[in-house]
Amino acid sequence: MDELNKVEQLSVGDELTGKVLKLEEKHAMVDIGYKVEGILPISEISNLHVEKTSDALSVGEEITVRVKKVEEEEVILSKRLVDAEKTWTELEEKLSSGEVFEAEVKEVVKGGLVADVGLRGFVPASHVEAFYVENFEEYKGKTLTFKVIELDRDKNRVILSHKAVVEQTKGQQKQELLQKIKEGDVLEGVVQRITDFGGFVDIGGIDGLVHISQLSYEHVDKASDVLTEGEKVKVKVLSVDRDTERISLSIKDVLPGPWDEIEKKIQPGEVVEGTVKRLVNFGAFVEVLPGVEGLVHISHIADRHIGTPNEVLEVGQIVSVKVLDVSEENKRMSLSIREVEMDKNKKELEQYQRDSDQGTFSLGDVIGDQLGKLKE
Template sequence: MVDEMNNEIAGMKEFNVGDIVSAKVTKVEEKQAYADAGYKVDAIIPISELSSLHVEKVSDVLNEEDELEFKVIKAEDDELVLSRRGALAEKAWGDLQTKHDSGEIIEAEVAEVVKGGLVVDLGVRGFIPASLVERHYVEDFADYKGRTVRLKVVELDPADNKLILSQRAVLDEEAESHKKEVLDNLQVGDTVEGTVQRLTDFGAFVDIGGVDGLVHISQMAHHRVESPGEIVKEGETIKVKILAVDSESERVSLSIKETLPGPWTTIEGQIEPGDIIEGQVKRLVSFGAFVEVAPGVEGLVHISQIANRHIGTPGEVLEEGQAVQAKVLDVNPSEQRISLSIRELEKADTSDQKVQQEYSEPEEDHSGFSLGDMIGDQLKKYKK
């Protein structure tokens, strides 16, 4: 009998704290389990040593007859305490360090939603701060529990049992890769659809498939635009033409104006000689006034066609921003020219012919009076 006991003791395994051992679960209770590790007494596995996460009852993690690896956390003559959590962590930290160094993507299921972020079990407790979950702000993470997320290790410290993970790092990397692909495939001159992301004083930023391009305020319409909000609004889907692409600086110049029919095209057949139209004085120059008669379309009222009297400058009669009526004298859309007359609408008087003579130079010549205009009469008298 004594010999049998000695033989049995001799066959017992030796255990030291920190060892990783294999054991078969023999009994499962609510708050602890027992396992046969080949020791003289069954080993105890406390519920707190089952997982890096909270466990309600042992049967959620272990079943009788399960044969698993455990870490020895206490080894005495009459007591052996094992940790499933410790064994998993021992292996996990090494794997996680490798994944951190290589930048490998890890898939994990969200185990808990806690204040400030999400928790996953990767053999050790991993924490995903709220700011590292998505590329956009998330107000409520409740529906993330049970969801599989793709993660990168951003910080780990086995000594402090600290593991910080990020899904945003994965999404940012994918977005950058996609952006480069889009930039490489953009062709100057192409017309594409985009979504207005934000408006600024100088234009609008438009997302064209993962890349933001700028529509400068000067490229929003054929007419002068004071504010981008006059033409587009955030969230609106629009067509834009690609003007320039700089892949290195990731800058794309876009135009809404280039996708629209030219203003001179739209007025063709709409304005004819003899028509009386309304417009706004846009600019005064020495030889006349430019009047906007349609968005982006300006006609010239030559100084000789402003009034039924001689004037030295257009500013004597007109001012910028003034609304006026004028008669169309000539229209040439191909050359983008319209000749207008305000004088034609004024009541004719005996000075009509005299006014016309005073501005006898051709309208195309805006350089001032010709030499013949100034000394023509004197030359005629001299010849006689």
């Protein structure tokens, strides 16, 4: 049969296997087994934009094409239509199964990215990451994991999401972690969010709350005073509620305790300043170091008998106290205000006696001066 007659038997829509013979600037010539070579325009090579035919094809390569147009001595082919049909079927299966797959980001466009999935797969800006992205240029040329979230053949629409993959992975990690962690575990995390009542720390796919009371041994007015977003912190797991997926954490519990090595910091006989924190019937509790309170027994508050501590003390008052006894093991410290006063009086008496011995002044001089002032 004459080759030209055979060409006339070709119909639009026929699928053929051919070999690339030549690459021109705007098209490729393809041997399709007939005397007339098939013409594959650059626009019909791929569903994505192709700058040069050599970017997508190579001489000698076997390709499957579809007949798009038949004329007397010319056959126009399309590889794009064959690839698209195959790709649509694959993408529909991926959408149905929720399969995660890889694809290269080819372009950065208004409102998102374009990925090569055999078709133009559009990734909306809100589906690129689970966090806000300011500059998308760094994604061009990268290979990312995606899920198909929407398909519409009639509108040639393919919508992809990398964010969905990230969230799915985080969800899996979260469940694994929830089953794995237990009370008492010490972990490293990153501060994600700071609130009025504490801070949320990511401990590897799930956030746990460090309540403001668990931030420090010292009193904390605002969590932001001691925490910074993005900061790495060590935390101890206080509790895990797998049903509500709530985890309570503590930073305080992994810090050196205020009573640790207290006997090296403060020793019996020392006089230190402290703040009256609480008044009770039997005495007053005075904070001498952050988180360290000692008891001033009522008998050691004043050098005279008092009925209740609030006769001479009030909460918030700064006082000098003498350390009588300290125990790291029992976290107890005995203090005295009375002995500070007694020591002070003793020193003043000793100073007076020294001054008297040196003839600096006499008791009569002091009394005389005072009497003189009264007569005036």
